[in-house]
Amino acid sequence: MASTIPWERVRRSASKLTTPLHPDDYLRLVNPLWSARELRGRVEEVIPETEDAATLVIKPGWGWRYNHKPGQYVGIGIQVNGKFQWRSYSVSSPPERGRGTITITVRAMPEGKLSSHLVKGLEPGTIVRLALPEGDFVLPDPPPQRILFLVGGSGVTPVMAMLRTLDRRGTMPDVVMHYSSPTEDRMIFRDELDRLEQKHDGLTLHRLHTDIDGMLDLADLDQICPDWRERETYACGPGPMLDAITEHFESNGLEEHLHLERFSLELGGEGGEGGTITFQNSGKTIEADGATTVLEAGEEAGVGMPYGCRMGICHTCTLTLISGKVRDLRNGSEFDSPNEPVQTCVTAAVGDCTLDI
Numbered sequence: 196m197a198s199t200i201p202w203e204r205v206r207r208s209a210s211k212l213t214t215p216l217h218p219d220d221y222l223r224l225v226n227p228l229w230s231a232r233e234l235r236g237r238v239e240e241v242i243p244e245t246e247d248a249a250t251l252v253i254k255p256g257w258g259w260r261y262n263h264k265p266g267q268y269v270g271i272g273i274q275v276n277g278k279f280q281w282r283s284y285s286v287s288s289p290p291e292r293g294r295g296t297i298t299i300t301v302r303a304m305p306e307g308k309l310s311s312h313l314v315k316g317l318e319p320g321t322i323v324r325l326a327l328p329e330g331d332f333v334l335p336d337p338p339p340q341r342i343l344f345l346v347g348g349s350g351v352t353p354v355m356a357m358l359r360t361l362d363r364r365g366t367m368p369d370v371v372m373h374y375s376s377p378t379e380d381r382m383i384f385r386d387e388l389d390r391l392e393q394k395h396d397g398l399t400l401h402r403l404h405t406d407i408d409g410m411l412d413l414a415d416l417d418q419i420c421p422d423w424r425e426r427e428t429y430a431c432g433p434g435p436m437l438d439a440i441t442e443h444f445e446s447n448g449l450e451e452h453l454h455l456e457r458f459s460l461e462l463g464g465e466g467g468e469g470g471t472i473t474f475q476n477s478g479k480t481i482e483a484d485g486a487t488t489v490l491e492a493g494e495e496a497g498v499g500m501p502y503g504c505r506m507g508i509c510h511t512c513t514l515t516l517i518s519g520k521v522r523d524l525r526n527g528s529e530f531d532s533p534n535e536p537v538q539t540c541v542t543a544a545v546g547d548c549t550l551d552i
Contacts, residue, residue: 207252226467234258234272239296241317244383248302248349249314250287254295262295263290263328265360266353266429266456270326271299273317275308276485283429283508284327285353287454299304300383302349326509330430334360336434339427343420344372345411345440347432348381353456354431355384358391358398367395371420375403375411375432399546411436414444426450431456473549474498475517489514489521489539489550499551500539507541514539519548 201297240252253271254355262284263269272281289299293393303498332371344354349359351374376382382402392400401419403411416423424447430440444453469484472492477499481494490512495502503511507525520531522543528539529545539550 197442199526213445215450219348221471234327236297236323236325238317238319238321240319240392241314244300245302245381246301246363247381248383250298251302251313251317252296252298253323253325255297258327259327260485264333265289265356267328267330267356268353269297269299269328270324271313272324272326272503273312273321274514275309275312280312281324281328281506281509282309282505283326283502285356285361286329287355289356289363290361291363300349300352301354304394324431324503324509329508330456332429332454334429338366338368341422342371342427342483343423343426343534344370344374345428345430345432345436347375347411348374348377350430350432350436350456352431353382355387357429360390362391363397370395370398371401371423371426373396373401373403373411375405375436377406378404379537413439416443416549424452425451427454429454429456433488468545470519470544470546470548472496472544473547474547475549476552483544485522485543486524487543488524489537489544489548492544493550493552499552502540505540507538510543512536512538512540515551516547520545 200362224232235256236253237256239254239418242250242252243505244250244421266285268283268285271284272401274280280471284299285300286297287300288296301310301313303311305317330354334373338361346354354372358370358372372388374382375387379385388400392398420426430437430453432459439455439456441450441453444450445541469487471480472483473480474493474496477496479496479498483489490500490502490505500512501511503509505512516530516532516535516537518533520529521537522545523538524528526542530542
């Protein structure tokens with residue numbers, strides 16, 4: 196029986212070669228990571244960190260850049276129940292040429308279909324879709340001489356990439372890190388952080404177990420880090436925590452020294468004025484208000500709109516704007532150049548516009 200398996204594989208491959216295929220499909224037959232149309236990666240290993248968190252070691256395929264900056268995030272798409280689900284996760288590994296892999300560290304959320312699948316249901320060998328590294332929450336080069344990290348829960352992941360980078364370079368500056376977690380057992384990277392603190396005289400860790408000790412009182416910063424006003428501060432964690440930190444720094448006139456990373460996409464920018472959206476090739480039009488994305492309007496009109504993450508990460512939804520103007524709901528940026536590519540999942544019409552689909 197075993198001797199027939201290779202011939203069966205040959206037969207299946209040969210049958211595919213007799214049907215019309217896109218050149219990308221031929222590449223996939225040779226190596227599933229080879230694709231000219233999209234970035235892909237293969238999950239090499241899933242490493243448990245805590246009961247509800249795991250690190251995914253991913254080998255990217257063609258088109259990947261290995262020069263991400265410490266603290267940036269990537270988009271990852273996984274097929275779940277026949278549909279691709281997209282989310283963004285911070286890269287927890289340091290940038291290192293020749294490494295060949297990257298890591299993301301994920302905490303399974305009770306309401307998170309994809310995060311739970313990544314932590315508890317993903318098998319090594321799984322092929323995933325990737326989006327290139329993005330984000331401005333990064334460690335500058337050279338780093339500040341004095342740094343304060345304020346992290347909570349899985350917000351430790353981008354900061355871990357920064358610490359690992361400093362450790363690899365052997366240039367750990369004066370760093371104070373305050374890490375809030377519900378319990379000691381749920382502290383991701385707990386043992387590695389202990390080792391880093393023992394290794395580097397310049398690194399000081401403060402741990403807070405919020406289920407026992409309550410949330411961080413920012414008035415305590417004077418005791419935790421007496422010179423916090425003179426440091427560059429990087430904060431990442433739950434929204435309420437970041438809101439409180441922002442208010443505290445603004446009240447002290449130090450907002451220019453605060454760098455934040457929020458994990459959730461908020462389409463909170465100014466909407467469009469709305470208008471008539473024409474989908475030229477489909478011959479369909481629809482009236483849309485300024486809060487409805489072009490993608491949603493197209494779907495309501497019955498147009499076969501391309502989409503992936505539906506949150507502005509993967510660019511699968513990008514179409515050509517033939518005429519008119521659209522506005523990015525995330526930040527208010529406007530696009531009105533003829534034949535300009537626009538992301539339909541995060542833009543709304545500003546007056547009448549026409550798209551090439």
